[in-house]
Amino acid sequence: MQALLPSAPFLLALSGVFYLGAFVCALGRFARQGVLFHTFWVLGFCVQGAGLFLTGVAAHALPLSGAFEILQAITWCAVAMALLLRVFYRVRALGFFVTGLAVLLCALSWLLPRHGESTPSFFAGEPLLGLHVILGILAYGLFVLAALAGFLYLLQNAALRGKRGGGLSRLLPSLKTLEGIQLFLVPLGLGVLALSLLLGIFYWADLPEFRQLDFLKLLLTACVWMGFLLLYIFKRLGKLSALMFARGILAVCLLALASIWTLGGSARVAEPPPHSQS
């Protein structure tokens, strides 16, 4: 398996190239994407998945102990959810924006610290701890997608207010559709993240070494969860307009993504406990 190690970063880089290819294909005619666009999109998704898997194999654990890997995994989850979302919603130009976002996040991830070979992961041997991280990443993927829908909402709203009819705004999904997507993804993300937090709290209370490493992460994640929960409650109670909701989702998601930087740092400084290296 060690022989496969060099190919993991290559695959992750290749997935970025595929996403870029899909994005470029969609640039000209982003309302009706063709076969080439979909081929690039699905290839990017599969190759990124394979790259993450090989990274995990190489580290004998989940590939989530560095900010680079985390952002790659969030991108992968967001792309997966977007592919699923197409089944439930007829969203025009979604692929264009999702592949654009994937390119951006992939490019950003290469600027972040990566999981070093000298830094073994403590996830091995603690399957529930791995589940905690996976659920957290999945929730972040859902929130990223909700934020993308919020961003599109702001674009559409600005075009309608500016009384513009042509160009990009004509092809964006409707305000009601985008609001519906956010109201579907946010509670889903909240539920998944709640489960992840519960598992995290269990380990935090149970394992002293985990307490040292992940208090900051747990706190930040709890803040993100609380932020999304408050936005969702206010929206459902009719205290928040769809516009404010979209702005709020976008702001909290950006803060959540920014906090990933700190997670990379905490992962590097952590010393693995001997008993978790099974």
Add this chain to the structure above:
Amino acid sequence: MSDGPSLFMWGVSHKKAPLQLRERCVLSPEQRTDFEALLKTAGLREHLILSTCNRFEIYAVGGAPPEFFARALERLNALPEGELENYHEQLKGEQAVNHLMRVAGGLDSQMVGETEIFGQVKDAYAAAQAAGATGAVLNRLFQKAFQAAKWVRSHTDISRGLTSVGSVAVDLAERIFGDLEKAHVLVLGAGEVGEKTLAAMRSRGARRTTLASRTHEHALAMAAQDENITAMPLQDALENLWRFDIVIASLAAQQPVLENFLIDAALTKRRFEPMFFIDAAMPRNIELCGELPQAYVYNLDDLSKIANENLASRHKAIEACEKILSQRAEKLWQSLCLRA
């Protein structure tokens, strides 16, 4: 050859005057009668009034000082003296002929190439003819203008790819609500633009439609013809405004019917649910002071502006039309001069 007949055109149109001023130039039937009476004192041998959403124009033969029409219109509409000073236009002779041909052909319209103006010019001509206000010059002028307008429509691409106000409104509604099947549409008044917009909404799936008119019997009669339309008294419709997602207003009223407080109250009751207002009336039916959250208000100018966004693609056709109409105007003017 003589100097030709003293033909001229005086008018206020969308090219110079903003919507806020144009709507104040719209005459009620009583004002129109008074205006006609004033024209008779101006020493005009022939005259015709063309009044549409985008223009108020007088085509006339005879001598009248240019400021006469502006002052008369200002007085009738209680506008301050000199208000129209920078917004009116006066054309004489061949220029007036060319202008009429451009108007009838849809080249001077806000939505270049639209066909509705042709019918409006025809109606104005029929009304002037019935009132005995036209003579040899205007009769020939308008008949030739109709021929030219028909020719450019059938021989050029001026109307190809043209988007109607109705379809622009439906596109916008879909950008707000997505599927229109669940949207509840209220139509205030039975104006032509309102009716066409409603038809466009229906063709894209809108099923729940309520019609309210000043004359409730009229609304009932329309509802009887279509099972998907419900008639409602105007006052009830205004009180229940919050129940509707899309409001198409085309009431003939000199003052706004949908005042700010009514829209504000409806939005409050809807708890941030969006509302789409289409003001298809002239003068406008919707009073709008400032921006209301979740209310998207479009008037005829806004819709026309959007519809014109594909104008560049018709640039060649427009150039061809301009050339043809200019040649025809020159020829007609020469023949009018010979006859004078």
